[in-house]
Amino acid sequence: MVKGGASTLEPVTGADFYPTILDVAGVDLKPEQHLDGKSLLPILKGGALEERPLFWHYPHYGNQGGEPSSVIRKGDWKLIHYYEDDREELYNLKDDLEELTNVASEHTDLQKQLSEQLFAYLDEVGARYPSKDPEYSLQKEEAYLKEIVEKKLPSLEKQRLHFLSSDFDPKNDWWGSKVTND
DSSP: OOOTTOOOOOOOOGGGHHHHHHHHTTOOOOTTTOSSOOOOHHHHTTOOOOOOOEEEEEOSOOTTSOOSEEEEEETTEEEEEETTTOOEEEEETTTOTTOOOOOGGGOHHHHHHHHHHHHHHHHHTTOOOOOOOTTOOHHHHHHHHHHIIIIIHHHHHHHHHHHHSTTOOHHHHSTTOOOOOO
């Protein structure tokens, strides 16, 4: 086994944890229960996994602002497909780990290849696709995001500074909560 403190740059996903736990415990793997995951035991023993694409599928809005999308990461490349407007973004993670520069327009053949592989995989596993939101509007989304930047974020910053101030009293002023005798 790899000694404590070792690290790897091997791309893995949360779906790999279950087969890894089974493998480490000496329990037979159950591929029907972890179709997407691979045991990480070879990495823990100092080896590597066979290169494979990783997939993520979020056919819904997230409570932290995420929108319906699907993702494939293959090698140094990551393609994101957004369902509301069918746009795709492509990133070279080797050169742009923060995903700041969408290079889809510069690599149209690769974008098409990754998109085809993503949707072939989603079809193969029977993924459910989101329905278009008939009320979606790019203008409304832009207005909403502008309001967050211009109103919500400044309000939250003001609240944060209040919480850090020397006269802040959490007993009486914690997010407007009040002590009650329930």
